[in-house]
Amino acid sequence: MGGTDQGEAAGGTDGARRGPARPLPAAEAGFDAVGLARDLLRTVRSGALATLEPDGTPFCSLVTMATDADGTPLMLLSRLSAHTRNLLADPRCSLLFSAGGKGDPLAHPRLTVVGRAAPTPEPRARERFLARHPKAKLYADFPDFGFFALDPSAGHLNGGFAKAATLTRAELLLDLAGAxxxxxxxxxxxxxxxxxxxxxxxxxxxxxxxxxxxxxxxxxxxxxxxxxxxxxxxxxxxxxxxxxxxxxxxxxxxxxxxxxxxxxxx
Missing domain, CATH: 3.20.180.10 (PNP-oxidase-like)
Structure with missing residues (x-):
């Protein structure tokens, strides 16, 4: 099972006859997929950022992360880094939020957020990121660093064995209207x-x-x-x-x- 996606494993014997089972929408998943996804967004502070090289080659790197008030992922990136140059040329990307823990890594929940990342001048992005990563104050004002926000288009949640779901932008983010x-x-x-x-x-x-x-x-x-x-x-x-x-x-x-x-x- 080490290399088997848990969403595919959820298909069981029927999945073997029909092919790999696709993750259900969050509303049909049979567990609180929205709650778990939002918890991962808010609690995981570092993860894998996947961007596209100019020739289309996927490029994955480790970044630190925070969230805006609505859950929008925030990053502090250097323009000297390959992933930043990639985003400035093509904003399409994904971020992996993995809870981690003891034992089998695949037994713990993780969330992949897909969307487009772009620089953000929003002062709250700076406040929230530095509150989450206070050591970043040492370099946040370097001229090559800037804050980026990832506008999500979808999410893929794997909550552990036989617990997988897809999420929409509205399910990932908190509606701040009225608050x-x-x-x-x-x-x-x-x-x-x-x-x-x-x-x-x-x-x-x-x-x-x-x-x-x-x-x-x-x-x-x-x-x-x-x-x-x-x-x-x-x-x-x-x-x-x-x-x-x-x-x-x-x-x-x-x-x-x-x-x-x-x-x-x-």
Missing amino acids: EGVVAGERGAVEHMNADHADALALYAAGAGGGEGRWQLTGLDPEGMDLVAGERAVRVAYPERVSDMGALRKALVAMAAQARAEAGAP
């Missing part, structure tokens, strides 16, 4: 939580399976928060979508109170 206030207030809220509420962040992370550690909030959006502690990252979802900063504050207070109660803390 402009949350997006606008994100940076202030992130700074406030990191400065004054480290205990609550630790509770949120622990409740989401992140374990103990000095957790830092790197970004938030209408559906959840992104936290990191060293090399670990975790996505924390709110009980329900929030559309303004008042609703966000209420959700965070309620989540902290519930986490303290479950942990038996005063």
Whole structure:
């Protein structure tokens, strides 16, 4: 099974008669494909970027990644790199988000996002990327570096054995309509939580399976928060979508109170 795509393996004996089974659309996949894909987008911080050489040869390289508020993949790339020159000539590309872990690498979920990547002047791209990768501040302002955003056209999710699905752009990205206030207030809220509420962040992370550690909030959006502690990252979802900063504050207070109660803390 080592070289068998798990989406094909899902076809079973019927697949053997008809040929390899195609992954189902996310809505028909039989598991939360959209939730898993968005979690991978938000938590995986490095992956493989595939671009096209001028002669059409595929070229794959390792890059670090973050996401915009809606989940759009963001990269900080040097124009001296082959993959950047390739993108500037032909923006078509794909990014592989792989969770990794112990044991068989093919047993862990991964997501391939296909689309077009282009330079972005959006200040939020810089803020979110550097919050996710603070060491990149050392070179982010070098003249040859710039931020790129990948506008996805589709996604291919492999959630492990017999769990595969295809996703549309709308399923990969979060609709921010009606939540402009949350997006606008994100940076202030992130700074406030990191400065004054480290205990609550630790509770949120622990409740989401992140374990103990000095957790830092790197970004938030209408559906959840992104936290990191060293090399670990975790996505924390709110009980329900929030559309303004008042609703966000209420959700965070309620989540902290519930986490303290479950942990038996005063």
